[in-house]
Amino acid sequence: xxxxxxxxxxxxxxxxxxxxxxxxxxxxxxxxxxxxxxxxxxxxxxxxxxxxxxxxxxxxxxxxxxxxxxxxxxxxxxxxxxxxxxxxxxxxxxxxxxxxxxxxxxxxxxxxxx
Amino acid sequence: xxxxxxxxxxxxxxxxxxxxxxxxxxxxxxxxxxxxxxxxxxxxxxxxxxxxxxxxxxxxxxxxxxxxxxxxxxxxxxxxxxxxxxxxxxxxxxxxxxxxxxxxxxxxxxxx
Numbered sequence: 262x263x264x265x266x267x268x269x270x271x272x273x274x275x276x277x278x279x280x281x282x283x284x285x286x287x288x289x290x291x292x293x294x295x296x297x298x299x300x301x302x303x304x305x306x307x308x309x310x311x312x313x314x315x316x317x318x319x320x321x322x323x324x325x326x327x328x329x330x331x332x333x334x335x336x337x338x339x340x341x342x343x344x345x346x347x348x349x350x351x352x353x354x355x356x357x358x359x360x361x362x363x364x365x366x367x368x369x370x371x372x373x374x375x
Numbered sequence: 376x377x378x379x380x381x382x383x384x385x386x387x388x389x390x391x392x393x394x395x396x397x398x399x400x401x402x403x404x405x406x407x408x409x410x411x412x413x414x415x416x417x418x419x420x421x422x423x424x425x426x427x428x429x430x431x432x433x434x435x436x437x438x439x440x441x442x443x444x445x446x447x448x449x450x451x452x453x454x455x456x457x458x459x460x461x462x463x464x465x466x467x468x469x470x471x472x473x474x475x476x477x478x479x480x481x482x483x484x485x486x487x
Contacts, residue, residue, distance in 0.1 A: 265418075294474065303381075303463065303479040304419070309472040317472035352418055354475075361426060362407030362467040364475060366418040 265355050265367035273373045280340040282370045286355030293336040298350040343374045378402050381464055381478025390487050394451040398464035398478045405466040408440050410449045413461045454485045
């Protein structure tokens, strides 16, 4: 029973390029959350999606960041025109419907912006 | 005031010690309380989950929630070197998006 999968595990981009991070939830899970972990800081919520819907994007920066969870395929977190401050670990978590708050995390994508 | 406060440590203990980790919070609407363990450069792993107040025990781990004091704890008995990791408290409001609000994490080292 595979857990949450994320790829790539490591991503290096130059300033101004685009970064695409992918997340496949656990089998049977319909809810996906994205979190960002900056150096020396805790995990911060970014966005919550269900299939084809963004439910809560209150933690997403207003510009350059977008997320989707299409009917088929993984959830994608997209960062346009990356800057050095975007360097962080990005974690995806999934939960089944009515999970009572329990979320299961993937291994993360470590983004480095040169 | 941050919604969730956690002493970031680090904390170093000898093998076999009892470890106590704590978080305080300010949002009285939190009802789901979790502890995650995160090894270096890995994803957080759900360790303990508690709904509302009370205690929960799982092997060497005990989680406590005191909603009246807005205080949660994780106790680790007979700590092992393999327990060396960062421990994150997390909580969420029932209903809505149930997004998790995390403490900063406490880095624990158990020395053999």
